[in-house]
Amino acid sequence: MGRKILTGLVTVPGIRSFPVYRGEGGYMSVEKALCEMTPIDIIKEVTKSGLRGRGGAGFPTGLKWSFLDRKPDKPHYLVCNADESEPGTFKDRFLMENMPHLLIEGLIISSFALGANTCYIYVRGEFKYIIGLLNKAIREAYENKFLGENILGTGYSLDIFVHPGAGAYICGEETALLESLKGKRGNPRIKPPFPAYKGLYDCPTVVNNVETIATVGPIIIMGGEEYASIGKGKSTGTKLISACGNINNPGVYEIELGLPVEDFIYSQEYCGGIRDGKRLKAVVAGGSSVPVLPADLILSTPQGQKRLITFESMQEGGFDSGTMLGSGGFIVYNEDQCMVRNTWNFTRFYRHESCGQCSPCREGTGWMEKVLYRIEHGKGKVSDIDLLVSVANKIEGNTICPLGDAAAWPVASAIRHFRHEFEYHIEHPEICNRMDHGKLIEQPAASIKYR
Amino acid sequence: MINHHLYKKEGVNVAFSSKILEKVRLIIKRYPDGKQKSALLPILHIAQEESGGYLNVEIMDYVASLLEIQPIEVYEVATFYTMFNLEKTGTYLIEVCRTGPCAISGGEHILDYLEKKLNIKTGETTSDGLFTLKTTECLGACGNAPVMQVNTEYYEFLSNEKIDLILDTLKKMANGNKPEGSRWVEKF
Amino acid sequence: MVKVTIDNISIEVEDGTMILEAARKIGGKIVPPAMCYYSKLKKTGGKCRTCLVKVAESSSRDPRPMPKLVASCSTPVQDGMVVQNITSKEVLDARKAIVEFLLINHPLDCPVCDQAGECDLQDLSFLHGVMATRYEEGRREYPAIDIGSYIKLHMNRCIHCYRCVFVADQLTDQRVHGMFYRSDSMEISTYIQNVVDNDFSGNVIDACPVGALTDRTFRFKSRVWFLKPIDAHRECNKCCGKVTAWMFGNEIYRITGRKDQWGEVEEFICNECRFERKEIKDWFIEGPRKIKRQSVISANKYEKLLKPNQK
Numbered sequence: 001m002g003r004k005i006l007t008g009l010v011t012v013p014g015i016r017s018f019p020v021y022r023g024e025g026g027y028m029s030v031e032k033a034l035c036e037m038t039p040i041d042i043i044k045e046v047t048k049s050g051l052r053g054r055g056g057a058g059f060p061t062g063l064k065w066s067f068l069d070r071k072p073d074k075p076h077y078l079v080c081n082a083d084e085s086e087p088g089t090f091k092d093r094f095l096m097e098n099m100p101h102l103l104i105e106g107l108i109i110s111s112f113a114l115g116a117n118t119c120y121i122y123v124r125g126e127f128k129y130i131i132g133l134l135n136k137a138i139r140e141a142y143e144n145k146f147l148g149e150n151i152l153g154t155g156y157s158l159d160i161f162v163h164p165g166a167g168a169y170i171c172g173e174e175t176a177l178l179e180s181l182k183g184k185r186g187n188p189r190i191k192p193p194f195p196a197y198k199g200l201y202d203c204p205t206v207v208n209n210v211e212t213i214a215t216v217g218p219i220i221i222m223g224g225e226e227y228a229s230i231g232k233g234k235s236t237g238t239k240l241i242s243a244c245g246n247i248n249n250p251g252v253y254e255i256e257l258g259l260p261v262e263d264f265i266y267s268q269e270y271c272g273g274i275r276d277g278k279r280l281k282a283v284v285a286g287g288s289s290v291p292v293l294p295a296d297l298i299l300s301t302p303q304g305q306k307r308l309i310t311f312e313s314m315q316e317g318g319f320d321s322g323t324m325l326g327s328g329g330f331i332v333y334n335e336d337q338c339m340v341r342n343t344w345n346f347t348r349f350y351r352h353e354s355c356g357q358c359s360p361c362r363e364g365t366g367w368m369e370k371v372l373y374r375i376e377h378g379k380g381k382v383s384d385i386d387l388l389v390s391v392a393n394k395i396e397g398n399t400i401c402p403l404g405d406a407a408a409w410p411v412a413s414a415i416r417h418f419r420h421e422f423e424y425h426i427e428h429p430e431i432c433n434r435m436d437h438g439k440l441i442e443q444p445a446a447s448i449k450y451r
Numbered sequence: 452m453i454n455h456h457l458y459k460k461e462g463v464n465v466a467f468s469s470k471i472l473e474k475v476r477l478i479i480k481r482y483p484d485g486k487q488k489s490a491l492l493p494i495l496h497i498a499q500e501e502s503g504g505y506l507n508v509e510i511m512d513y514v515a516s517l518l519e520i521q522p523i524e525v526y527e528v529a530t531f532y533t534m535f536n537l538e539k540t541g542t543y544l545i546e547v548c549r550t551g552p553c554a555i556s557g558g559e560h561i562l563d564y565l566e567k568k569l570n571i572k573t574g575e576t577t578s579d580g581l582f583t584l585k586t587t588e589c590l591g592a593c594g595n596a597p598v599m600q601v602n603t604e605y606y607e608f609l610s611n612e613k614i615d616l617i618l619d620t621l622k623k624m625a626n627g628n629k630p631e632g633s634r635w636v637e638k639f
Numbered sequence: 640m641v642k643v644t645i646d647n648i649s650i651e652v653e654d655g656t657m658i659l660e661a662a663r664k665i666g667g668k669i670v671p672p673a674m675c676y677y678s679k680l681k682k683t684g685g686k687c688r689t690c691l692v693k694v695a696e697s698s699s700r701d702p703r704p705m706p707k708l709v710a711s712c713s714t715p716v717q718d719g720m721v722v723q724n725i726t727s728k729e730v731l732d733a734r735k736a737i738v739e740f741l742l743i744n745h746p747l748d749c750p751v752c753d754q755a756g757e758c759d760l761q762d763l764s765f766l767h768g769v770m771a772t773r774y775e776e777g778r779r780e781y782p783a784i785d786i787g788s789y790i791k792l793h794m795n796r797c798i799h800c801y802r803c804v805f806v807a808d809q810l811t812d813q814r815v816h817g818m819f820y821r822s823d824s825m826e827i828s829t830y831i832q833n834v835v836d837n838d839f840s841g842n843v844i845d846a847c848p849v850g851a852l853t854d855r856t857f858r859f860k861s862r863v864w865f866l867k868p869i870d871a872h873r874e875c876n877k878c879c880g881k882v883t884a885w886m887f888g889n890e891i892y893r894i895t896g897r898k899d900q901w902g903e904v905e906e907f908i909c910n911e912c913r914f915e916r917k918e919i920k921d922w923f924i925e926g927p928r929k930i931k932r933q934s935v936i937s938a939n940k941y942e943k944l945l946k947p948n949q950k
Binding site: 189351353354355358359364366367394399400 | 685686687688689691707708710713714733736737739740741743744773774776777798799801818820821822823824825
């Protein structure tokens with residue numbers, strides 16, 4: 001049993017409400033931080049904890065905070081990124097739905113540390129009921145004087161507002177999110193200047209993921225060193241992993257970083273193995289944007305060691321045989337699933353979600369989608385496979401924001417690891433018209449190791 | 452060919468009730484002075500819901516006047532975000548998630564079933580004007596796949612039987628009021 | 640002042656200058672092409688990605704290279720920065736790719752396009768493109784529409800550079816056209832059948848790098864390479880009145896702003912000068928204008944013409 005730092009209280013009845021949450025020791029971290037610590041202390045503690053951004057990039061949070069332009073001539077903002085739209089990722093929703101006060105607690109401490117008096121939570125618009133839940137929790141916090149003017153008599157004031165998105169994956173990118181928050185189209189902009197210098201309304205701004213912010217409260221209570229003692233190497237603490245696909249127990253699990261992938265997928269405590277006794281074919285381990293890995297490579301590294309759920313272990317093998325932890329969205333595929341159709345599916349998603357402002361992504365995602373559609377619908381040519389690899393390579397690294405890379409990696413990795421399925425589709429038109437018809441693809445004996 | 456929408460004004464007058472206007476003013480106040488444009492997304496959500504599920508030119512122009520911005524700034528935003536409908540939909544807009552995790556968990560079959568059951572193709576509206584069927588990309592509920600949303604309300608762990616039940620319930624509720632607390636204007 | 644080295648040529652420029660501007664100061668072949676950046680308009684650039692360059696050394700203080708290619712139009716120079724443009728194969732390959740991306744949905748209807756001969760996309764393809772396309776899918780199609788009595792919009796040809804949106808934002812008091820939808824369905828339009836009509840709207844034609852926005856008063860009148868560009872001016876109470884008149888014999892076929900060697904107008908002009916003054920008596924003729932671009936008009940056949948006062 002790993003430690004449950006974020007989700008330990010989830011099962012307490014009524015934990016969404018302020019009195020119950022407070023009764024369980026909630027908001028003690030706010031009292032500690034605001035009354036006993038300075039903003040610099042808090043940042044030091046977070047730095048010590050080794051906490052890394054939970055949104056996908058894994059950038060050290062303490063370091064990100066230390067970049068903030070602290071000149072007092074402009075207001076500072078903290079923006080919480082709750083625009084969770086990465087396919088396979090639903091941990092932030094789980095957290096906001098079940099533990100809204102944990103997020104608010106983290107927001108108060110983080111805002112205090114950053115010298116921000118206004119904080120926005122940018123929630124994706126589809127989470128309409130969560131917006132209601134959050135606003136209810138925020139109202140309770142105001143009523144109990146944890147928000148508003150002069151919090152706990154410290155003279156520090158903070159307002160938190162919930163801002164709804166309206167259906168755009170790209171607004172999860174921090175600069176696009178800030179544009180969207182200004183009431184504009186969600187077009188990312190070139191960095192630098194980074195939001196820490198020029199963010200919301202051209203003021204210094206920090207954008208952090210929901211899970212990152214929610215972890216700040218527990219870090220203050222337990223101390224940064226204690227938090228850093230959990231986990232493995234530079235991947236400290238616990239992480240929420242959202243698991244979905246063909247597994248027995250889909251859901252959100254809090255794990256201590258360093259847990260072997262195999263244990264996560266097969267133990268009853270977590271995913272509980274592959275549903276209906278089928279075999280494991282592939283896993284996308286960090287939300288749809290990261291490279292897909294076949295069963296043998298996700299369970300063990302190319303060197304034959306167990307692959308662990310850490311930022312580093314996931315990357316072992318580089319792009320040839322590794323992937324990334326990303327946002328921690330595990331999508332598990334059984335032997336019935338068709339990797340060509342899945343690649344088309346993801347590419348269609350990226351085409352749909354590209355903001356369209358820069359050429360490689362706007363044109364490239366559409367191009368790849370059309371070619372993949374042809375292959376999947378029985379009109380592919382052998383040369384299409386190399387064309388796809390080439391187009392993916394030309395998008396990668398040439399765009400303003402990481403969406404271009406996110407669109408290119410699934411295609412490049414699927415072809416790298418499942419090339420025979422693409423070839424099979426081209427040789428056998430009409431084979432596949434639904435995702436679970438992947439079993440119709442004859443697998444060459446040596447090409448794929450199911451587990 | 453891609454739709455090239457050259458919308459025309461419908462020639463109707465629109466205005467929020469005083470109660471909603473008050474809420475709108477509260478929302479605008481959440482943003483610094485002069486940054487009232489920030490309130491555009493929340494207000495468009497309210498406007499869409501209060502005016503029958505879609506945004507026509509008059510409503511967008513009205514929102515522009517409320518926020519003291521150019522109408523074009525509203526059109527640009529309304530066309531960018533997928534939650535805003537620019538054409539009239541049925542009473543219930545059913546959007547089935549079709550992205551990877553839902554698709555490998557049977558989402559494609561759910562869409563097939565809905566098409567058969569409603570006797571329409573994706574993108575169409577039933578002849579009684581009750582249901583519009585569409586697909587959408589990831590709703591962030593992959594653990595509860597397959598998932599669909601009906602007018603921004605989630606329905607999860609779908610199966611054919613569950614769909615039957617949902618459609619029946621929706622049909623019965625069609626003429627009733629929306630459940631209390633479910634409207635956008637009540638969420639803020 | 641900071642020192643930057645681009646393709647082994649060093650130059651000192653003011654702090655905060657973008658790499659592209661520094662390259663333009665050096666001039667010649669090392670200047671990256673730009674399809675969306677327009678120095679006369681604020682906030683443009685970064686979108687088309689044709690100006691990507693490699694920063695081999697970030698600065699003398701931090702000589703590490705930048706991890707990705709950067710858009711030279713929006714990356715400020717730092718002291719000691721070393722940039723590679725045409726000396727980097729990576730850059731040239733990326734540029735080739737961008738040209739391919741820009742062309743896959745372009746209709747390639749150059750034979751019937753009024754922009755042909757002075758089109759940035761033609762020049763770009765000529766210099767950096769490949770002979771054959773690998774794109775076999777359907778192309779985007781939109782009907783051509785009139786946005787007002789002066790301007791024609793061919794959305795098919797648009798490369799989504801946003802320049803026209805910035806022109807409307809920064810030169811006119813009410814923008815009525817903009818960018819709609821997203822990803823590859825993104826389009827420029829007025830949304831409702833609006834007319835783009837104000838004193839400076841015609842500048843979108845000059846700013847447009849392709850034939851998406853063209854002059855209706857010049858539509859199909861002539862190919863640009865048959866016309867001789869002549870600098871002319873008039874007293875105008877709305878704009879500078881300094882234009883290039885494109886003449887055939889003694890007839891003015893069209894009026895544009897005076898474009899410099901980067902294809903940018905020196906000064907924006909008003910619609911009255913552009914569309915309503917097509918008589919030779921309306922203008923003081925200054926003399927032939929040199930066109931220094933790759934396009935066919937750069938043959939400068941009229942270079943030897945003398946200015947009227949030199950006769």
